[in-house]
Amino acid sequence: MTTTIATDLPTIAYEHAQSPHEAHELIRQAHVQGPIAMGPHGPEVLSYDLVRTVLRDDRFAMPRGLALAMQGITSGELWDISLKGLLSLDGADHLRQRRLVSKAFTPRAAERLRTTCEDIVGELVHAHTDAGRCDVVADIAKRYPIPIICAMLGVPSADWQLFSDWADDVFKVFEWNVVNDEPDIVRAWKALEDYLDVLVSDRRDALGDDLLSDLIRAEVDGDRLAHDELLTLGATLLMAGTDTTRNQLAAAVQVFCEHPDQWTLLAERPELMPWAVEEAMRYSPVIFTTMRIAVQDVELAGVHFPAGTLVIANTAAANRDPNVYENPDRFDITRENAPAMLTFGGGIHYCLGAHLARIELAEALTTMVRRLPDMRIDGDVAWKSITGISGPASLPIAFTAAP
Numbered sequence: 001m002t003t004t005i006a007t008d009l010p011t012i013a014y015e016h017a018q019s020p021h022e023a024h025e026l027i028r029q030a031h032v033q034g035p036i037a038m039g040p041h042g043p044e045v046l047s048y049d050l051v052r053t054v055l056r057d058d059r060f061a062m063p064r065g066l067a068l069a070m071q072g073i074t075s076g077e078l079w080d081i082s083l084k085g086l087l088s089l090d091g092a093d094h095l096r097q098r099r100l101v102s103k104a105f106t107p108r109a110a111e112r113l114r115t116t117c118e119d120i121v122g123e124l125v126h127a128h129t130d131a132g133r134c135d136v137v138a139d140i141a142k143r144y145p146i147p148i149i150c151a152m153l154g155v156p157s158a159d160w161q162l163f164s165d166w167a168d169d170v171f172k173v174f175e176w177n178v179v180n181d182e183p184d185i186v187r188a189w190k191a192l193e194d195y196l197d198v199l200v201s202d203r204r205d206a207l208g209d210d211l212l213s214d215l216i217r218a219e220v221d222g223d224r225l226a227h228d229e230l231l232t233l234g235a236t237l238l239m240a241g242t243d244t245t246r247n248q249l250a251a252a253v254q255v256f257c258e259h260p261d262q263w264t265l266l267a268e269r270p271e272l273m274p275w276a277v278e279e280a281m282r283y284s285p286v287i288f289t290t291m292r293i294a295v296q297d298v299e300l301a302g303v304h305f306p307a308g309t310l311v312i313a314n315t316a317a318a319n320r321d322p323n324v325y326e327n328p329d330r331f332d333i334t335r336e337n338a339p340a341m342l343t344f345g346g347g348i349h350y351c352l353g354a355h356l357a358r359i360e361l362a363e364a365l366t367t368m369v370r371r372l373p374d375m376r377i378d379g380d381v382a383w384k385s386i387t388g389i390s391g392p393a394s395l396p397i398a399f400t401a402a403p
């Protein structure tokens with residue numbers, strides 16, 4: 001029997017959860033009642049199979065302007081900026097840019113940054129080993145990805161702080177206070193694009209071994225990225241690759257502090273690191289959902305979604321689907337034969353930077369498990385809002401540093 005999205009669906013609300021544990025429990029309770037629930041912003045699909053379908057099915061598309069329209073913003077400078085980004089594109093425009101960008105976002109390109117990741121996190125950890133305590137968020141995670149992104153783009157280290165400041169403002173676009181933050185977001189985006197304008201122009205005359213040079217070189221059947229597209233892609237890279245990594249690293253450290261047996265196991269068996277990264281992102285993702293719009297009438301699990309319906313794909317729920325993962329609420333870095341977690345999305349919008357993100361997390365955790373084998377939580381841990389890009393707001397830890 002087919003139902004409409006307006007009737008007979010269980011409700012789900014976890015935006016005001018005080019911790020990820022509370023949020024996951026609220027999601028679990030809704031999922032027990034069925035694979036689709038009605039949330040505050042629209043229907044949410046919760047099962048692994050349905051989330052995967054929504055992410056991969058071309059009957060669903062990215063909403064124009066991402067979440068801005070839900071906050072009443074459908075015109076103006078910020079709206080125009082959001083429409084230019086790869087995340088907002090679908091159809092032929094998206095496929096064209098993605099084909100070109102994928103020429104630069106290769107595993108080889110990410111691998112050449114592995115030593116950079118190791119060096120940066122090593123310096124950050126070393127700065128606090130004598131003290132025996134630090135705040136993972138403020139002292140390590142927040143400072144970690146910007147130098148990596150800058151190295152990827154070929155930005156001189158003297159300008160890293162500029163990029164960090166711009167990133168802090170640009171990321172406000174993912175929060176639910178955009179109406180008030182719009183001037184700061186637009187100002188930071190324009191300053192970033194002005195910087196990249198000069199950088200791209202200079203790089204064309206002296207191509208190097210960096211991502212920006214690779215993007216300039218990228219060609220498919222004689223087609224290349226235009227100058228303005230390079231600026232938007234560079235800015236999008238900063239936006240997409242900074243806050244997610246900051247928060248996911250802090251979330252992973254918290255999980256290991258809460259499961260010291262797994263931290264000890266990882267120290268004893270470092271070859272488990274790839275599985276540890278996957279399990280941390282499955283168990284404690286910092287992005288719970290992604291949005292799609294039904295571009296035609298669609299029926300899923302007996303529920304009818306009229307064309308134009310905003311659908312929330314709850315990847316955090318999918319990552320803990322008991323029909324797919326054995327003991328889904330257990331954190332286990334030796335988990336075997338598990339299907340791919342969906343934190344990086346799926347389909348044509350699958351995260352282009354997934355390989356680099358895995359390297360960043362693996363190198364950070366490798367350094368920390370070697371240098372801080374007995375790390376433990378040393379104070380109150382508070383999480384930011386579960387919506388948008390979440391993660392610990394602070395994570396105080398204590399440790400006895402290894403030599």
